[in-house]
Amino acid sequence: MTAPIPRDIPLPLPAPEGLLEILLIAAFLVHILFVHLMIGGSMFSLVCQIRGLKTPDYEKLAYRIMQTVTVNKSLAVVMGVAPLLIINTLYAPQFYASSALIGDMWMAVIPLVTLAFLLAYAHKFWWNHFLNIPELHIGIAALETVLFLVIPLIFMTNVNLMLFPEYWPKVTGFFSAMLLPNVLLRYLHFVSATVLFSSLFFVWWTGRKTFRVEVQFSELRVIDVRRFFYAFAFGATIFQILTGLMVFVSLPAQGMSWGFTALLMLGGLVVLPAIWWMWQNLTRPGHLLDDNFKQILTCFACATIIMGIARHDYRENALADHKAAIAEKTINYQAAVKEAGEQAQLAAIKAKENDVAAPGAAAFNQNCAACHHATLPTVGPALQEIKEAYANNPDGIAAWTKAPGKKRPDSMKMPGFPQLSDDELTAISQYILSH
Ligand code: HEC
Incomplete structure (x- = not known):
């Protein structure tokens, strides 16, 4: 035994x-x-x-x-x-x-x-x-x-x-x-x-x-x-x-x-x-x-x-x-x-790095994703459409978002986002264009 x-x-x-x-x-x-x-x-x-x-x-x-x-x-x-x-x-x-x-x-x-x-x-x-x-x-x-x-x-x-x-x-x-x-x-x-x-x-x-x-x-x-x-x-x-x-x-x-x-x-x-x-x-x-x-x-x-x-x-x-x-x-x-601890630490660092790499992703998901789908028009136009309209113009997206106008006759008016800083807006805009 x-x-x-x-x-x-x-x-x-x-x-x-x-x-x-x-x-x-x-x-x-x-x-x-x-x-x-x-x-x-x-x-x-x-x-x-x-x-x-x-x-x-x-x-x-x-x-x-x-x-x-x-x-x-x-x-x-x-x-x-x-x-x-x-x-x-x-x-x-x-x-x-x-x-x-x-x-x-x-x-x-x-x-x-x-x-x-x-x-x-x-x-x-x-x-x-x-x-x-x-x-x-x-x-x-x-x-x-x-x-x-x-x-x-x-x-x-x-x-x-x-x-x-x-x-x-x-x-x-x-x-x-x-x-x-x-x-x-x-x-x-x-x-x-x-x-x-x-x-x-x-x-x-x-x-x-x-x-x-x-x-x-x-x-x-x-x-x-x-x-x-x-x-x-x-x-x-x-x-x-x-x-x-x-x-x-x-x-x-x-x-x-x-x-x-x-x-x-x-x-x-x-x-x-x-x-x-x-x-x-x-x-x-x-x-x-x-x-x-x-x-x-x-x-x-x-x-x-x-x-x-x-x-x-x-x-x-x-x-x-x-x-x-x-x-x-x-x-x-x-x-x-010890090894498990080190691995967990590494994973945490990596996750942080990813966040830093795409700082706009989190903010987009939180603020915009509800109304903007990648390819399909939902509440708002699809990202594809936005990308075409604003190619090479991230500042345009930021400017719109700061003070949305009224363009599409069948759509509701997009709400404004006064709580977002300029940096966040730039990050979101860049994320949309690079998506
Ligand atoms: C509550 C839904 C809603 C949310 C949330 C929303 N949008 Fe919109 N968005 C719309 C609608 C509706 C339109 C179309 C408005 C129109 O054509 O008058 C639109 C249009 C746009 C356009 C196109 C403007 C143009 O010149 O055609 C951009 C760019 C845009 N939104 C960016 C954003 C960004 C960035 C965010 C997040 C910070 C966001 N939207 C969040 C509903 C939303």
Whole structure:
């Protein structure tokens, strides 16, 4: 199937392309970090609330977690503006096409996000109102979490569809775009990253001194809570690598390159020491969970940056041909527009020249043609007759026209033309004689 090639709007980029690409990678990573913390927080708050039905301490923990969700959600939204704008700038034709193709769902993001946020606020701010109806409270938390999980799927479907213009003609809306190869695998990879980064965040967050002051557990030990998150972080890391491999295998070949493959391998390698340290912390009694925590975070930070660059690299590879085709089409179009413009200008100049060449023609047609036909006598005598009578005497015609007399007994009297200047009269007379 051949890819449709739209024409670009030839506008200059607001900054050098390389700078925009760097900004895109950096801004996207910051955005997605807070997205992970927002969704992960919502998920963990739900899980802890359910556990809280049996162990009340978990309910306290769920409440504290929910405090982070609304903050991270605001940051996720604000930090999402920059990458969205840069994507719109760098990939305008592709992103426009994919957004339009899944238009209904793409627009639905706005009400879905609004609803998710309102549910999150209800979940958090009305905490005490729901104490006697925990089922309803958990229901709200569950709906909020589901919505938080649906929204990234819409985004992912869009940015995936954008990469593969050859699918555009056969996509018939959101669901067919969602079922294209690798979208759901990418989504699994995303969700496991959410669990990974949010649980690492909560390991750190529950390790702060202030946390112990804020949350007074009756039975639970903070160390157990941290171990709980740590175990999730470890499991999610393994799952992340597995889904990452599956995504890699499922990616369409047109974006593949050795550079991209090397970046992915490097990203995977960087995580290995983190896995080792995490395993040590989890399994060896006497080990503090904070051992090597900074190194572990550094490993993940490096891996994330490498993956962000790799992701961008794949996108550029996948779209290279399409971008070139669009650029060529745009240049050809601009050349055609320029040529058409020049031709129109030439035609206008020619028309003007013709006017100047026969200045009397227009004035004759306007003032005299109604009554003077070239060969037939109508209201007035035919031009042929006038020409014979006034051969070599244009001044005679002008003089008559200025003050017509009465010659032919069967004719009406010709009206006068006081509004015509001498120049116009001369031009008309010459035109009649040369006709
Ligand atoms: C409303 C109709 C009418 C219009 C418009 C008109 N004419 Fe005439 N023209 C006549 C008639 C009628 C005669 C014949 C008059 C007569 O013989 O008494 C005539 C006669 C003439 C004659 C012949 C005069 C002669 O010596 O036999 C000339 C030359 C002439 N017109 C020039 C013009 C020119 C130039 C214009 C435009 C600026 C013009 N006419 C517009 C009706 C018209």
